Amino acid sequence: MSLASNSSPLISSETAKQHASRDSCWIIVHGSVYDVTDFLDEHPGGSQIILKYAGQDATEAYEPIHPPDAITTNLPKNKHLGPVDPDTIVAIAKEVTEEEKRRQALLAARPPLDEIINLHDFEVESELPCPSAKGWAYYSSASDDEITIRENRLAFQRVWFRPRVLRNVAKVDWSTTILGQKSSLPVYISATALGKLGHPDGELNLTRAAGKHGVIQMIATLASCSFDEIVDAGVPGQPFFVQLYVNRDREITKRYVQHAEKRGVKGLFITVDAPQLGRREKDMRLKLIGEESGAKVQEGQKDVPKDQGVARAISAFIDPSLCWDDIPWFLSITKIPIILKGISTAEDALLAYDSGVHGIVLSNHGGRQLDTARSGLEILIEVTDALKKRGATRQFDIFVDGGVRRASDVLKALALGAKAVGVGRAFLYAYCAYGQPGVEKAIQIFRDELEMNMRLLGVTTLDELRPEMVDARALNVHTGSIAEDNLFRGTYQPLSLAKFRDAKL
Ligand SMILES: Cc1cc2nc3c(=O)[nH]c(=O)nc-3n(C[C@H](O)[C@H](O)[C@H](O)COP(=O)(O)O)c2cc1C
Structure with missing residues (x-):
């Protein structure tokens, strides 16, 4: 436009x-x-x-x-x-690039969607049809040694169920409300930027699937599709959340927030864990390889060194001076419920509660920011304890994200006090590989797994979940042996050692 x-x-x-x-x-x-x-x-x-x-x-x-x-x-x-x-544009016959040919071949070789039986399967598939190596590097990367992205998965394995039996579980209902909005799942689609690196329709794949199945999508500030394009693609009354990276120019931020409010957005998730974007080495290394091959995309730039990858290149506008003193201003410019996304300690959770915002996401940004930060799930216990000790009474929702790939993960977080969980990569990978039907399949997988796990756990509604239904004593123990998550291990691509061009033995 x-x-x-x-x-x-x-x-x-x-x-x-x-x-x-x-x-x-x-x-x-x-x-x-x-x-x-x-x-x-x-x-x-x-x-x-x-x-x-x-x-x-x-x-x-x-x-x-x-x-x-x-x-x-x-x-x-x-x-x-x-x-x-x-009238003056001369159509240029476009050569189909080698990369596009490769993408088409890979798409043609995908297994049929009904062979996808869990969310890890999408991850295996999405590497291949991702239109560019740069896209895959951007999506899959996490910061530094990528310890936290792996810990996000492992944390769920340190929590064990304490199921109840002989309860009538013939009818099971996993629907809920999130920030006052009906949701068919206790899961929302978390913001992931640059959707068109993975699929030509980008974030619209999420919008259409979410609208069809009653799931809530959080729109990223850095989405490839425009905010309005995404909202316009929704079905009538479809609720959206919006994620906000705060601009150094607060007028731009104010306009964005107030426009979102006018368009009926139901939750404003201000990202607070990214005053600077993390060093994501898969992304950075790929950029260096690109330079070797002549694509010197960052040459000539004053402020951003040439090896910083896609992530840093697009985020220079984010204001690192954002602080607690700014919260009253946000509360004054909008009536949309405000949620701080990226809280990692009980201390900050209490500050958030005292600041008057409506909730928090315990999140480490999918392991993409401070490496060796703890998982959102682990933080949940200290946060709910601290709020209880404080005698917190007003409505204050706690969400968790990071590493969720199974309905059992969702139920563990809810049992420990989360209102709902956010899912980033699993939905992203689903549409990289299969477009909108992929996202619909991912939602279906959550439904199937929720039904089974709720029955086996002995609950018929999400309200019946209790902390006693899990044994989380090992959650904050970071030593000792744990069961390997083979599927995750199989799809996770470890960092490779640098190959220095002139290195000689
Ligand atoms: C490719 C990618 C892009 C992301 N972009 C953003 C973003 O623009 N803003 C933000 O607040 N979080 C962003 N996130 C973090 C997600 O919102 C969410 O916290 C994280 O993906 C949860 O972990 P999961 O991917 O294991 O589900 C991004 C995550 C990924 C993987």
Whole structure:
């Protein structure tokens, strides 16, 4: 969608082509021409990648890794030159790239969806059809040694069930309400950025499946599809949450939040664990390999060193000065319930409670931020204890995310006091591999597993879950042997050692 004024004269593509240098650089995105000369050195992804498309249509390269309004928001209005004259565009016969050919071949070789029987299976499959190696590296990566991403799974295995028997479990109901909204599952789809790196329809795969099956989607600030595009794709009355990365320019944040409120969003999840994005080495190393092969996408950039990967390149706007003093301002600009996403200690949970927000997500960002931070599940016990000791009485919801791949994980978190859990990668991988039907299948898997696990645990509704139904004594013990999660181990790709080009023995 072009934001260029309708009254602007049409610009021929011939004219645009004449501005193809560092001294005068125009690009075409979504049918509009922009003068990006002064922006070249500020571009978080570096100037080279823009110069590659100087004077030409850059939409295809721009789309997967930018929210659609990134250019219109970041570029001053006087640099929005106007719409390109469609009659002057000469269709270029596109060569099907080797990467696209590989993707199509891999898609064709996927097993039928009915052979997918658990959420790990999507992870095996999604590596392959992910359109670019860069996409897979961005999605699967976690920070530093990737200890926390693995711990997120292992923590669930340190909690054991204490099932009750001889209860009438003929009818089982796993529906709930989350922030006052009906949800067919005690699971919401957590925000994951840049959906088009994994599938041409990006986040819309989640929206359509969520609308069909009564599940709530959290829209990421850095989604590949625009916020409005996602909300417009919902069925009437479909509830959404929105995730917020707070911009250094608070006016931009205010506009975003108030627009979300106008569009009926039901929960504002402010991400508080990312004053700087983590070092995700799979992502970073891939960028270096890209440079070797001539794709010097970050060359020429002033502030972001050239090896920082997709994640850092897109997040330079996030305000690291965000602090507790800002919370009253957020509460003053919106009536949407505010949830702080990324709380890791009882101390901060109490500060959040005292600040007046409506809830928290105990989360380490899917292991992508501070490595060796504890799992959300482990933090849950100290947080519920601290709130109980404080005599907390007002409505204050606690959510958990990170590593959830089974309904049994969900039930453990709920038994220990979570209202619902967030799931990121499992849904992301489901649509990388199979699009919307993949997400629907993932929801179905949760349903099937919930039904069985609730029966075996002896509960008919989620309200009947109690802390006594689990043995969590080992949860905060980080030593000793534990049962291996073979499926997770099989899909997890360990970091590989660097191959230094000139290394000699
Ligand atoms: C590829 C990817 C992108 C993510 N993008 C964001 C984001 O933009 N904002 C955010 O608050 N969390 C983001 N997250 C974190 C998720 O919201 C969630 O906390 C995490 O994925 C939960 O762990 P799981 O992937 O094991 O389910 C992202 C996670 C992944 C895997």
